[in-house]
Amino acid sequence: MTQLYLIRHGIAVERNNSIQDEVRPLTELGKEKTQKVAQRLKEVKIKFDIILTSPLLRAHQTATILQNAGLTDRLEEFIPLSPGGSLQLWVDWWLNSHYHHDQSTIALVGHQPDLSNWAEIFLWGDTQGILVVKKAGIIGLNLPTSINPIGESELFLLTPPKFFI
Amino acid sequence: MTQLYLIRHGIAVERNNSIQDEVRPLTELGKEKTQKVAQRLKEVKIKFDIILTSPLLRAHQTATILQNAGLTDRLEEFIPLSPGGSLQLWVDWWLNSHYHHDQSTIALVGHQPDLSNWAEIFLWGDTQGILVVKKAGIIGLNLPTSINPIGESELFLLTPPKFFI
Numbered sequence: 001m002t003q004l005y006l007i008r009h010g011i012a013v014e015r016n017n018s019i020q021d022e023v024r025p026l027t028e029l030g031k032e033k034t035q036k037v038a039q040r041l042k043e044v045k046i047k048f049d050i051i052l053t054s055p056l057l058r059a060h061q062t063a064t065i066l067q068n069a070g071l072t073d074r075l076e077e078f079i080p081l082s083p084g085g086s087l088q089l090w091v092d093w094w095l096n097s098h099y100h101h102d103q104s105t106i107a108l109v110g111h112q113p114d115l116s117n118w119a120e121i122f123l124w125g126d127t128q129g130i131l132v133v134k135k136a137g138i139i140g141l142n143l144p145t146s147i148n149p150i151g152e153s154e155l156f157l158l159t160p161p162k163f164f165i
Numbered sequence: 166m167t168q169l170y171l172i173r174h175g176i177a178v179e180r181n182n183s184i185q186d187e188v189r190p191l192t193e194l195g196k197e198k199t200q201k202v203a204q205r206l207k208e209v210k211i212k213f214d215i216i217l218t219s220p221l222l223r224a225h226q227t228a229t230i231l232q233n234a235g236l237t238d239r240l241e242e243f244i245p246l247s248p249g250g251s252l253q254l255w256v257d258w259w260l261n262s263h264y265h266h267d268q269s270t271i272a273l274v275g276h277q278p279d280l281s282n283w284a285e286i287f288l289w290g291d292t293q294g295i296l297v298v299k300k301a302g303i304i305g306l307n308l309p310t311s312i313n314p315i316g317e318s319e320l321f322l323l324t325p326p327k328f329f330i
Contacts, residue, residue, distance in 0.1 A: 044327050123295050130288050132307070132321040142297070156297040158323040162209050 001142035001154075002099065004122075005048070005107040006115040007066070010034035010136040012058035023057045033161045034062050034136045038069035040164040047071060049099055052078035053109040054085075062136070063109040072107070081110040087118045091149070102145055115139060125151030134160035166307040166319075167264065169287075170213070170272040171280040172231070175199035175301040177223035188222045198326045199227050199301045203234035205329040213237040214264055217255075218274040219246035227301070228274040237272070246275040252283045256314070267310055280304060290316030299325035 011030030015021060026034065048071055053063035055077045067075045080089040090108070094100050108115070116131040119139045133139060140157025143149040176195030180186060191199065213236055218228035220242045232240045245254040255273070259265050273280070281296040284304045298304060305322025308314040 040328065044330075124289065124293060128289060130319050132319050154295050154297050155323055156325065157328070158320055159328065160321065163205065163322070163324065163328065165209075 001102055002094070002145055003105040003156075004141045004143050004153075005046075005105070005157075006119055006133075006139040006141070007037075007062065007107055007109045008112055008115055008133050008135055008137050009054070009056075009059040009062040009109060010065075012135075021056070025057055026061045030058075030135065031061070031065065033165065034065045035069070037136050037138070037161050037164045038066050038071060041066070041071055042069050047105065048074075048107040049104050050074045050076065051107040051109060052076055052081060052090075054081035054083075054111060055079060056082060056111070059109045059111065063107075066107065066109070078108070081108055081114075083111045083114060085110075085114060087121055090118075094143075100145060119155070121151070122149055122153035123151070123155055131158060132160075133158070134162075136161040166267055167259070167310055168270040168321075169306045169308050169318075170211075170270070170322075171284055171298075171304040171306070172202075172227065172272055172274045173277055173280055173298050173300055173302050174219070174221075174224040174227040174274060175230075177300075186221070190222055191226045195223075195300065196226070196230065198330065199230045200234070202301050202303070202326050202329045203231045203236060206231070206236055207234050211236065212270065213239075213272040214269050215239045215241065216272040216274060217241055217243035217246060219248075219250075219276060220244060221247060221276070224274045224276065228272075231272065231274070243273070246273055246279075248276045248279060250275075250279060252286055255283075259308075265310060284320070286316070287314055287318035288316070288320055296323060297325075298323070299327075301326040 010026045012024045051072045116133045117127045120127045137160045142154040175191045177189045216237045281298045282292045285292045302325045307319040
């Protein structure tokens with residue numbers, strides 16, 4: 001199994017007419033909560049072989065907080081993690097990467113409802129909208145590496161940040 | 166929504182010929198991890214209106230640790246939480262109790278694979294074996310109160326104890 005963590009960006013400045021959605025930054029509270037989540041992940045000795053992030057500022061800032069906490073040595077932007085991006089593009093990337101093996105641990109930082117949709121597709125093949133993912137919340141999936149992971153994965157973690165604080 | 170927490174008993178003495186399954190106690194490590202889980206639930210201000218527990222010793226001890234941490238004022242044994250028990254009996258109990266309303270928070274302490282099976286039935290109507298629930302692990306569900314919760318509930322929490330320690 002590859003361990004895949006899907007992490008939602010922290011609390012960002014609200015949408016408004018004076019700022020483009022792509023550059024809405026995390027609020028101070030959003031940074032603080034994300035740092036606590038990062039700290040807890042560090043305490044339980046999680047290390048990501050790579051973090052892929054949506055290029056949107058609020059996601060990239062979230063991923064950078066995780067990196068600065070020592071959770072990974074490798075952080076890259078991944079365009080399909082933008083809102084509405086394609087799960088299949090990520091699966092194709094994974095299948096052709098050197099992270100497609102049973103000891104790898106990968107984090108994706110992105111947006112709702114895409115993250116819960118992706119998780120649901122991995123778990124049971126379609127989207128039902130039944131996973132509640134708060135900002136700075138985390139989904140943890142075990143993806144099989146010997147068969148197609150769609151509809152064949154396991155869920156081992158779903159948590160809002162409040163349990164980490 | 167009623168918040169329903171499904172909590173698996175902590176680590177117990179292994180099965181062996183010199184002890185009946187019903188009276189296998191928690192180990193010291195099992196008690197310790199369960200206490201840490203209870204402490205964390207207390208820190209995030211969770212309070213259960215009632216804890217129902219399987220009558221088996223390892224479950225009852227787990228429920229008692231939760232009660233002693235101040236997480237509930239009310240603890241009762243509930244026979245259908247024994248291994249292989251009936252989800253419908255619990256639903257019937259709930260529908261006829263004064264806990265069937267949108268502000269209630271209920272915890273059930275029991276066994277695997279029943280807890281993940283019950284959760285999966287609440288979430289999508291049947292069992293697929295895709296939720297990983299460790300000992301002293303927790304599943305958190307939102308159950309709608311205006312319609313039948315089978316296949317209509319949401320998952321907001323799934324965590325092994327290690328994130329609480």
